[in-house]
Amino acid sequence: MDNTPILELKNISMRFRSVQALKDVDFDLREGEVHALVGENGAGKSTMMRILAGIYNDYEGTYIFGGKPVRFRNPHDALEQGIGMIHQELSVIPSLTVAENLYLGRQPLTRWGMVDWRKMRQNAEKELEHLGFNLDVQRNLEQYPLGTQQVVEVLRAIVSGAHVLIMDEPTSALSPAEVEELLALVDRLREQKRSIIYISHFLEEVLHVADRITILRNGEKIATLTREEASMNTLISLILGREVDYTPRGHHEIRSDTHKLLEVKGLTADVFQNIDFDIGEGEIVGLYGAIGAGHFDLARALFGLYTFDSGTIAVDGQVFPPKHSARYAIDHGLSYATESRRKSLLMDHAIYRNVTMPHLKHIGRYIPTQDQELAIATPVIQKVNVVPPDPMNPVGKLSGGNQQKVAIARWLTFPPKVFITSEPTRGMDVGAKNEVLNILRQFRNDGFGVLVVSSEPETVLAIADRVLVMSRGQIVARMVNENLDKDALMRLI
Amino acid sequence: MDTSTNPLASSLGERIRDLSATHPVAIRRITSLAPVWTLLAMFIFFGLASPNFLTVRNLENILRQMSVLAVFATGMTFVLLLGEIDLSIAAVAGVSAMISATLFTKSGAAEPIPLLAALAAAILAGFISGFFSARFRIPTFMTTLAMQLIAGGMTTYLSKGRVITQITDVSEFLGSGRIGGPNGFPVIVVVAATSLLVGHLVLRYTRFGRYIYMTGASKPAARLAGVNTNRILLMVLTICGFTAGLAGVVGMGRLHSALPDAIPSYLMDTIGAVVLGGTSLMGGRGGIPQTLVGLLIYITLRNGLDNIPTIDIYLRDFITGWVLLVALVINTVFAGRTERDKTI
Numbered sequence: 135m136d137n138t139p140i141l142e143l144k145n146i147s148m149r150f151r152s153v154q155a156l157k158d159v160d161f162d163l164r165e166g167e168v169h170a171l172v173g174e175n176g177a178g179k180s181t182m183m184r185i186l187a188g189i190y191n192d193y194e195g196t197y198i199f200g201g202k203p204v205r206f207r208n209p210h211d212a213l214e215q216g217i218g219m220i221h222q223e224l225s226v227i228p229s230l231t232v233a234e235n236l237y238l239g240r241q242p243l244t245r246w247g248m249v250d251w252r253k254m255r256q257n258a259e260k261e262l263e264h265l266g267f268n269l270d271v272q273r274n275l276e277q278y279p280l281g282t283q284q285v286v287e288v289l290r291a292i293v294s295g296a297h298v299l300i301m302d303e304p305t306s307a308l309s310p311a312e313v314e315e316l317l318a319l320v321d322r323l324r325e326q327k328r329s330i331i332y333i334s335h336f337l338e339e340v341l342h343v344a345d346r347i348t349i350l351r352n353g354e355k356i357a358t359l360t361r362e363e364a365s366m367n368t369l370i371s372l373i374l375g376r377e378v379d380y381t382p383r384g385h386h387e388i389r390s391d392t393h394k395l396l397e398v399k400g401l402t403a404d405v406f407q408n409i410d411f412d413i414g415e416g417e418i419v420g421l422y423g424a425i426g427a428g429h430f431d432l433a434r435a436l437f438g439l440y441t442f443d444s445g446t447i448a449v450d451g452q453v454f455p456p457k458h459s460a461r462y463a464i465d466h467g468l469s470y471a472t473e474s475r476r477k478s479l480l481m482d483h484a485i486y487r488n489v490t491m492p493h494l495k496h497i498g499r500y501i502p503t504q505d506q507e508l509a510i511a512t513p514v515i516q517k518v519n520v521v522p523p524d525p526m527n528p529v530g531k532l533s534g535g536n537q538q539k540v541a542i543a544r545w546l547t548f549p550p551k552v553f554i555t556s557e558p559t560r561g562m563d564v565g566a567k568n569e570v571l572n573i574l575r576q577f578r579n580d581g582f583g584v585l586v587v588s589s590e591p592e593t594v595l596a597i598a599d600r601v602l603v604m605s606r607g608q609i610v611a612r613m614v615n616e617n618l619d620k621d622a623l624m625r626l627i
Numbered sequence: 628m629d630t631s632t633n634p635l636a637s638s639l640g641e642r643i644r645d646l647s648a649t650h651p652v653a654i655r656r657i658t659s660l661a662p663v664w665t666l667l668a669m670f671i672f673f674g675l676a677s678p679n680f681l682t683v684r685n686l687e688n689i690l691r692q693m694s695v696l697a698v699f700a701t702g703m704t705f706v707l708l709l710g711e712i713d714l715s716i717a718a719v720a721g722v723s724a725m726i727s728a729t730l731f732t733k734s735g736a737a738e739p740i741p742l743l744a745a746l747a748a749a750i751l752a753g754f755i756s757g758f759f760s761a762r763f764r765i766p767t768f769m770t771t772l773a774m775q776l777i778a779g780g781m782t783t784y785l786s787k788g789r790v791i792t793q794i795t796d797v798s799e800f801l802g803s804g805r806i807g808g809p810n811g812f813p814v815i816v817v818v819a820a821t822s823l824l825v826g827h828l829v830l831r832y833t834r835f836g837r838y839i840y841m842t843g844a845s846k847p848a849a850r851l852a853g854v855n856t857n858r859i860l861l862m863v864l865t866i867c868g869f870t871a872g873l874a875g876v877v878g879m880g881r882l883h884s885a886l887p888d889a890i891p892s893y894l895m896d897t898i899g900a901v902v903l904g905g906t907s908l909m910g911g912r913g914g915i916p917q918t919l920v921g922l923l924i925y926i927t928l929r930n931g932l933d934n935i936p937t938i939d940i941y942l943r944d945f946i947t948g949w950v951l952l953v954a955l956v957i958n959t960v961f962a963g964r965t966e967r968d969k970t971i
C-alpha cells in the first residue's frame with residue numbers, strides 16, 4: 135500500500151455556537167485504504183466528514199487534498215475533485231430505474247439536448263459489469279431490497295467519478311445479509327485503489343473491514359490504530375474513555391403465570407398473517423426478523439398506524455376496537471418508538487417539545503405552559519443522557535444517536551403499560567446502547583412489558599427474555615433467550 | 628438543503644446571526660422582528676413622500692382596507708400552518724354573500740336567517756373540501772380548486788349574473804357601520820380584530836393549535852404522537868371556510884352589494900399577505916402576529932402608492948410588485964430563514 139496520503143486534515147476545529155464539535159483534529163487517508171472512524175454519539179464524526187465533503191467550509195485548520203491546501207465551497211466542488219459522500223438517509227429515488235439513479239443529474243445527452251436513454255443504459259451496464267454487479271439497469275430501484283439500494287447509492291458516487299468515498303453509518307438500516315453485500319463491495323473498491331472512510335457503531339464490522347481506525351471522543355482525536363493493533367476491547371475503552379460497565383444480563387426469572395399485559399390473537403394484514411403472541415408483566419419480548427419480514431409493520435399495526443384485516447389486540451384485558459387510532463392506543467397504555475427517528479421528531483422544535491408531544495392532554499389544562507412542559511421533560515432528558523442536555527435546543531442540532539435518545543425519552547414521561555420499540559439502539563454508540571438497554575430493563579423491572587422489534591440479532595439477544603422470530607409475515611419460532619446465538623437466529627429466517 | 632444557493636444572502640444573514648449569538652437577546656429580537664422594521668420603514672417613507680399618508684383619515688382607511696383581508700387571512704393562516712392551501716376562499720365568500728342577499732331579497736327572510744345561512748354554506752364548503760382531502764388523500768390544492776368552481780358556479784346560478792344591491796341591515800352594519808355616530812369607529816375593523824384575536828388565541832393557547840403546528844411541521848411525527856391528522860385537516864379547512872364566509876358577508880356590507888362573481892384578487896392578496904408576514908407555505912412556521920404584520924405591510928404598500936400623486940397610476944402594479952419582492956428578500960434574510968440546512 136502506498137503510504138502518502140491523498141487527503142489530510144491538520145488542526146481542524148469547528149464550532150457550532152456553544153458546541154465545540156471538533157478540536158485540533160488531524161486525520162489522513164491513503165490511497166486504497168479503508169479508514170474507519172469510530173466514536174460516541176456526538177463525537178464529531180459526521181461533522182468531520184461534512185468538512186471533507188465540502189458541506190461545511192467555515193472550519194479552522196488546513197485541509198490538504200492531492201498535496202495542495204484546499205477549501206471546497208460546496209459538495210459539488212468536492213465531487214469534482216473525486217470526493218463523494220454517502221449519507222445514511224438514502225438519496226436514491228426508488229421510483230426511477232437503476233440506470234437513471236446511477237446517472238441522476240448527469241444523464242448523457244444527445245446532440246439535440248435530449249436524454250440519451252440508450253447510451254445511459256449501455257454505460258450503466260458497462261459500469262456495473264466493471265464493478266462486478268449484476269443488476270437489471272432497466273428495473274425500478276424499488277424492486278430491489280434496501281441493501282441493494284444502498285449499494286446503488288455507493289455505485290452512483292463511483293460512477294460520478296468519486297475516488298474517495300465517505301460512508302456515514304451505511305449499514306445501520308441493513309439486515310445482516312445486506313451488510314455482507316455492502317462489505318464485499320467495500321473490499322472490491324479497495325482493490326480498485328479507491329479510498330474509503332467508513333463510519334459505523336458496529337465495531338465488528340469495523341474490525342472486519344478497516345485497514346486503520348481513528349477514534350474520536352468529544353471532538354478530539356484519541357488515536358489512530360492499524361487493524362492489527364485494534365481489538366474489540368481496546369476500541370471500546372478508547373471510544374468511551376473508561377471501562378465499560380457491561381451490566382451482566384442477570385438471570386431474569388420468567389414465570390408463565392404472570393398477568394398478561396398485551397395479548398395479540400390471529401392478527402392478519404397484507405404483510406403478516408395469523409400473529410399470536412403475548413407479553414406478560416415484567417417481560418421483554420424480542421421480535422426478530424429480516425428487513426421485509428413484516429415485523430416493523432406489525433408493530434405499527436399494534437399502535438394503530440397500519441391497517442389490519444382481522445385478529446384482536448388486547449392491552450391489560452381491554453380489547454381494542456378494530457381500526458383503533460394511535461390516540462386510542464396511547465390512551466390505553468401502548469406506546470411506540472419507530473425505527474425512523476427522522477419521522478418521529480420535529481427537527482426544528484426544542485427537545486422538550488418533542489418529549490411532551492404525545493402527552494399534551496395530561497399536562498396543564500388547555501395547553502401546557504413552558505414551565506410545566508420543562509418540568510416534565512427535563513428529568514427524562516437527563517435520564518437518557520442526551521448530550522448536550524439543554525432542553526431548549528432544537529432536536530435537529532443533536533447528533534444522530536442523541537436524537538434517538540430523545541425519541542425514546544418521550545415515552546418515559548407517562549409510562550405506558552407496554553412499550554413497543556423498533557430498533558431502539560439504531561445509530562447509538564456502544565455506551566449509549568448499553569444505557570438504552572438498561573432503561574428498557576428498568577422499565578421491565580418496574581413491572582411493565584416491552585416489545586423490542588429489530589433486525590439486529592445482537593440487540594434482540596442482548597435484551598430479550600423471550601425471542602420471537604418472524605419470517606415472511608409469520609412467526610416461525612418462539613424461544614426463551616437462553617444459550618441462543620446470532621447464527622441460531624439468522625438461520626431461522 | 629442545497630448549500631450552494633445564494634451565498635451572498637446567506638452570508639449576510641449569517642453574519643447578522645453571529646452578532647445575535649454574541650449579543651443574544653437584543654439583536655435576536657431585532658432580527659426576528661424584521662417584518663416589523665420593514666413596516667416601520669414603509670411608514671416613514673410614505674409619511675415623508677405624501678402629506679396625506681399619515682393622517683388619521685388615511686390610517687383609518689388603511690385599517691378598513693385591511694379588514695376584509697384580515698378575516699380571510701385568519702383562516703388562511705391556519706391552512707398554511709398545516710402546509711395545505713385553500714384556493715376556494717374568494718369563491719366561498721362570493722357564494723355566502725349571494726346566499727344572504729338572495730334569501731333577503733327573493734324570499735324576504737329576516738335576519739339572522741340570511742347571515743346564518745351564509746355562514747353555514749361557507750362552513751359546509753370548507754367541510755366538504757376537508758372531508759375529501761382527509762378521507763381520500765386528495766391534495767387540498769385539488770379539492771379546494773374544485774370547491775372554487777362549485778361555489779363560483781353556485782353564485783352564478785343564484786345571481787343569474789346580476790348584482791344585488793339590497794342587503795340586510797346586519798351585513799350593512801358589519802361592513803360599513805360605525806360605533807358611536809357617523810364619525811365613530813368602523814365596525815368592520817372590530818370584526819377583523821376579533822377574528823385575528825380569536826385565531827391567535829386558538830393557535831397559541833389550545834391543544835388544537837399545538838397540533839396544527841405539529842402536523843404542519845411533520846405529519847408522520849404528529850401521527851406517531853397520536854394526533855389524528857385527518858381530523859385536524861378537516862377542522863382547519865372548515866375554519867377557513869367559516870372565515871371566508873364571514874369575510875364574504877362583511878365585504879358585501881362594505882360594498883353595499885352582492886356581486887355575481889367572486890373577487891379573484893382576494894385569494895392571492897390573502898395568501899400573499901400571510902406569507903409576507905413570515906408564515907411558511909410548507910407549514911409549521913408562522914402565526915397570527917406574523918399575519919397581522921404581513922397584512923399591514925401589504926395594505927400600506929398599496930395605500931401608500933395611491934397616496935403619492937406623482938406616481939403614474941398605470942405603473943402602480945409594476946412598482947408594487949418590485950417593492951413586494953424587496954420586502955420579501957429583506958424579511959427572509961433578516962429573519963435568518965435562509966439559514967442553511969446543515970443537518971443533511
Ligand SMILES: Nc1ncnc2c1ncn2[C@@H]1O[C@H](COP(=O)(O)OP(=O)(O)OP(=O)(O)O)[C@@H](O)[C@H]1O
Pocket residue numbers: 150151153154155173174175176177178179180181182521522530531532533534535536561563969970
Ligand atoms: N448543525 C449543528 N448545529 C449545532 N450543533 C451541531 C450541529 N451539527 C452537529 N452539532 C453538534 O456537534 C457535535 C458533533 O456532532 P456529529 O453529528 O458530528 O456527531 P457524530 O459523531 O456524527 O454522532 P453520531 O454517532 O450520533 O451520529 C454534537 O455535539 C452535535 O450536537
Ligand SMILES: [Mg+2]
Pocket residue numbers: 179180181302533534
Ligand atoms: Mg453522525
